[in-house]
Amino acid sequence: MVDLERFYSRNETFGDPNLPIMQRVKPLYEKVIQRLPDEEQFQIRSFFVFNYRDEVIKYWALNGPILRPVLGPEPDFTVISIEGNCMFVFGDSIEHSLYYLTIVLDDFPQKSDDYIKGMFAHEFAELSFPWRTIKEHQNELQKLGKNARKVRINQLTKIDVKVGTQEYFEKEKLINQEAIRLGFQKEITALEN
Numbered sequence: 001m002v003d004l005e006r007f008y009s010r011n012e013t014f015g016d017p018n019l020p021i022m023q024r025v026k027p028l029y030e031k032v033i034q035r036l037p038d039e040e041q042f043q044i045r046s047f048f049v050f051n052y053r054d055e056v057i058k059y060w061a062l063n064g065p066i067l068r069p070v071l072g073p074e075p076d077f078t079v080i081s082i083e084g085n086c087m088f089v090f091g092d093s094i095e096h097s098l099y100y101l102t103i104v105l106d107d108f109p110q111k112s113d114d115y116i117k118g119m120f121a122h123e124f125a126e127l128s129f130p131w132r133t134i135k136e137h138q139n140e141l142q143k144l145g146k147n148a149r150k151v152r153i154n155q156l157t158k159i160d161v162k163v164g165t166q167e168y169f170e171k172e173k174l175i176n177q178e179a180i181r182l183g184f185q186k187e188i189t190a191l192e193n
């Protein structure tokens with residue numbers, strides 16, 4: 001279980017907390033955060049961008065170029081099938097790592113609570129899966145040079161797969177398996193249906 005207050009002490013949330021839709025959505029994602037297991041990847045500093053698509057596009061148009069040297073290329077939310085994203089930088093410790101979680105709210109009024117929680121659980125799994133994968137391969141990775149290491153990390157975590165490809169769907173399946181491991185079976189079933 002993750003302590004919400006502790007989590008928020010290392011979080012910055014962008015957007016309007018008084019958006020009417022947030023009255024429904026915020027308690028849902030806070031429940032997801034609290035149900036996350038007490039694992040180190042959830043102690044990483046986080047930045048939340050939860051908003052309607054227009055605002056999300058504006059946010060990344062403005063901040064993407066500034067953050068690109070650190071985070072890499074920003075997600076393209078003009079692509080209507082993209083509703084969520086997790087971008088991260090993993091340093092050598094939790095303190096030197098951070099992630100950005102972006103969620104588009106537009107379709108939420110028509111969605112069930114479990115679906116919405118499933119979306120958030122999926123995005124937290126997008127953080128958890130690569131963090132754990134890198135940890136598992138630490139011995140192997142430590143033996144590699146900087147560039148070879150980067151290539152191998154991309155390969156292991158499937159960071160570079162293109163949206164819509166077969167590889168992408170296989171990656172999404174792995175991410176959903178991770179979300180299930182984190183305790184969100186019911187919500188992932190709602191998300192997939």
Ligand SMILES: [Zn+2]
Nearest residue numbers: 122126172175
């Ligand atoms: Zn995903």
